[in-house]
């Protein structure tokens with residue numbers, strides 16, 4: 001049976017992890033005739049019980065779980081890099097990888113809809129709060145305003161067109177497309193260590209001319225226990241810095257394309 005890997009970078013989510021893994025256990029039961037669901041958590045130096053609670057919950061429920069650990073905190077980008085490098089050797093041709101948040105804000109019921117899109121032939125499917133039908137609820141007007149402006153601005157600034165959401169963690173990737181990214185950009189795919197890594201991936205996907213589709217998602221921040229770990233100013237700086245990488249990433253993509261044509 002083909003595998004559906006669920007890759008989650010995580011930091012101090014002891015208040016959310018049990019519910020998250022219970023939800024994933026239910027999803028794996030629902031999908032059991034089609035997909036072998038395997039969860040990979042990248043614990044990025046949590047100082048709470050996130051990892052031990054995760055291991056215990058997986059044991060109690062029979063969920064297939066691997067926990068990769070950074071001893072100290074390096075940021076979600078580094079955690080994704082660790083996760084993708086780990087998956088590089090495990091991924092079969094027809095496997096898929098879904099990435100998501102560890103705070104229960106990624107709505108698991110959307111995975112099935114994302115799988116339908118994948119079946120239609122797209123390389124990547126994003127869950128998209130900025131798409132028609134999607135929205136952000138139970139978040140302060142200030143934060144919604146900031147993130148909407150940031151979303152619009154990043155796209156204009158970096159020349160990203162044709163997609164509505166660029167920073168969401170919740171995505172489905174085709175393994176052959178991930179392999180292409182790994183061939184061009186290395187096994188970890190991302191090099192930026194912060195939250196901007198999600199936009200970095202979109203840029204690289206675009207530069208390789210792969211196909212992206214979106215499904216609308218309602219982002220309800222009330223479902224999470226505890227506060228957001230994202231540092232706004234650091235992330236904004238991270239977005240600005242991406243501009244300096246554009247040329248190099250484009251050239252790397254162009255070299256691969258040339259190689260394919262020769």
Ligand SMILES: Nc1nc2c(ncn2[C@@H]2O[C@H](COP(=O)(O)OP(=O)(O)O)[C@@H](O)[C@H]2O)c(=O)[nH]1
Nearest residue numbers: 009010011044075076079101102103228229230
């Ligand atoms: N590996 C890793 N994960 C992180 C870090 N900061 C946040 N996360 C995880 O990334 C996801 C998104 O972070 P969150 O705090 O919810 O940010 P928000 O959704 O933008 O408010 C959650 O699963 C967090 O546990 C980090 O420094 N390292």
Ligand SMILES: [Mg+2]
Nearest residue numbers: 101103105228
């Ligand atoms: Mg969150």
